[in-house]
Amino acid sequence: AAVTFGIGLWRGQPAVDVFMAAVALAVGAIPEGLPAAVTITLAIGVHRMAQRNAIIRKLPAVETLGSTTVICSDKTGTLTENQMTVQAIFTGTELFQVEGVGYAPHGQVTREGAPIKLDDAPALRACLVAGVLCNDSQLVQHGEIWDVVGDPTEGALLVVARKAGLNLNQVNQEAPRVEVIPFESQLQYMGTFHKTQEGGETILYVKGALEKILGLCSRALGPQGIEVPLDQAEVLMKAGALADEGLRLLAFASRPVLPGDPLTNEAVEKGDLTFLGFQAMMDPPRPEAIAAVCSCQSAGIAIKMITGDHAKTARAIAEKMGILQASTGHSRAMRVMTGAELAACSFDELPAAADDTVVFARVSPEQKLRLVEALQIRNHIVAMTGDGVNDAPALKQADIGVAMGRSGTEVAKEAADMLLTDDNFASIKAAVEEGRGVFDNLTKFIVWTIPTNMGEGLVLLAAIALGAMLPILPVQILWINMTTAIALGLMLAFEPKEPGIMHRPPRNPQRPLLTGTLIFRTVMVSTLLLAGAFGLFLWFSEHGASLAEARTIAVNVFVMVELFYLFNCRSLERSMFQLGVFSNPWVTWGVLIMIGLQLLFTYAPFMNVLFHSAPIGWEAWGSIIAIGVGSYMIVGVEKWIRRIMRTH
Missing domain, CATH: 3.40.1110.10 (Calcium-transporting ATPase, cytoplasmic domain N)
Structure with a gap:
């Protein structure tokens, strides 16, 4: 914004106009709705997890759950019925x-x-x-x-x-x-x-x-x-x-x-x-825990069972649970490690041993801490369960500490990031599933909102570069950002989990939030906003529209493209028709509310005064809707091409 102000003055443009352009650029660059959207999305995730017997004590844990690569679970009461x-x-x-x-x-x-x-x-x-x-x-x-x-x-x-x-x-x-x-x-x-x-x-x-x-x-x-x-x-x-x-x-x-x-x-x-x-x-295995173990393994999450029981007992239970497949060879990954063997491992040997072993028997709470640290050395995101006072250090060290709500001590609960109200492993699987859904929805919101800010900046820069009047004013940018973030963007927080969410590997924590594919899509939509909003602004300005009318058309282009792009962002890979057009009723209500707000913005006299807007005709609306539909189709084709490329 400061550079823009300096360039404008250097080119001899009026100081007031250049200042307004700089302010508009600064306002357009800030995604005002992002902090609220992130907080609300996480809060909705917490609520969904609570409904599935997982109480989140620390909000960032909601997102971390989606990246979990290893779950270290106690046997008694968590994987089993605890009815001896x-x-x-x-x-x-x-x-x-x-x-x-x-x-x-x-x-x-x-x-x-x-x-x-x-x-x-x-x-x-x-x-x-x-x-x-x-x-x-x-x-x-x-x-x-x-x-x-x-x-x-x-x-x-x-x-x-x-x-x-x-x-x-x-x-x-x-x-x-x-x-x-x-x-x-x-x-x-x-x-x-x-x-x-x-x-x-x-x-x-x-x-x-x-x-x-x-x-x-x-x-x-x-x-x-x-x-x-x-x-x-x-x-x-x-x-x-x-x-x-x-x-x-x-x-x-x-x-x-x-x-x-x-x-x-x-x-x-x-x-x-x-x-x-x-x-x-x-102590019979929980049937729902057996299914949850299978689901986690399908999701690329390693399950490691920790118990104080005899090594042979641990192996037999692990085989019944599906954690340890019936041994047909002598692979290191099939072995059971005892607490004594764990204690004998050196610092350098332990990470590989912990990674290769899936069952730990006769393990003390103090050794749980060593296991967590060893797995983290191997770049794992570790969830660790515990219920005793001595489990607290391991729960604190783990990326996700999981305490038992029924049998856990207060010390363990205080150290944990999450509590299980039913002490059931299936609830950990449910929390991981919800965590992945929350992260997906956060990503969808960010992918949806960034093109708006980038598009606003590009439109303003284009106007300054060409010496044209500003297509959108700072107050209009605030209107776009705030109303669309609340009425449209927040609806993505209520998006149901996509099919197959537990059939994909955990997200790599080192992987950036916006991948190359999403960056390309963001730039593409921003370019469409630039072409649509600035193009219609210039077209209608040259064909008899007043400055207020032309700016109203530009604002409605932004809103309409965002509205149709919202349907694209309901899934980053699938079409909304694969998800079900009305599977998220919140989106439908949000769209209707946004349309109502834009009609007020365009036609209500008091809104015309506040936001310097003006009524526009049907011809303008036809062009605005055409650009919105066209943007939706272009993004849809891009997603379809990428799906075809992945299958080949």
């Missing part, structure tokens, strides 16, 4: 089966198909008692419905104890708790201390990861309730067979507390425990 059911128990060298599903304590514990009495299986009884005592949950009944208050895993231990015939209240009364060691992911176990009524001795019960518990045990409880040497090889063999079926394993151990022993984790770490056995439980 114990299906098998190994204790005293014997394997027991458990009938029934869910939290209702209906079913029996059997051995080789025959029901078992606890009096005949002291080792089984000891294992079940450990599950009841080393437990912070409650089994409750509401009418005919059974539910768990607390952790579902602990709830499953109470249910199987009831199925076997234990009275939960009696067990707790006979050995009241005196101290507890809460579960921590670093420890991989939970411990409780109980004072027995008979003898008054204190007993330590521990439950946790099988490998951890076995490492703390020096003996086992035999089938008859007598301590025997611990056969770790047999235990691991049985555990491996059950883990291959996707069952989650939880081991139990105990020992009397010696006088002087602290009632802390030191009592556990000193070892010398008696191995009581392990319980194997199923």
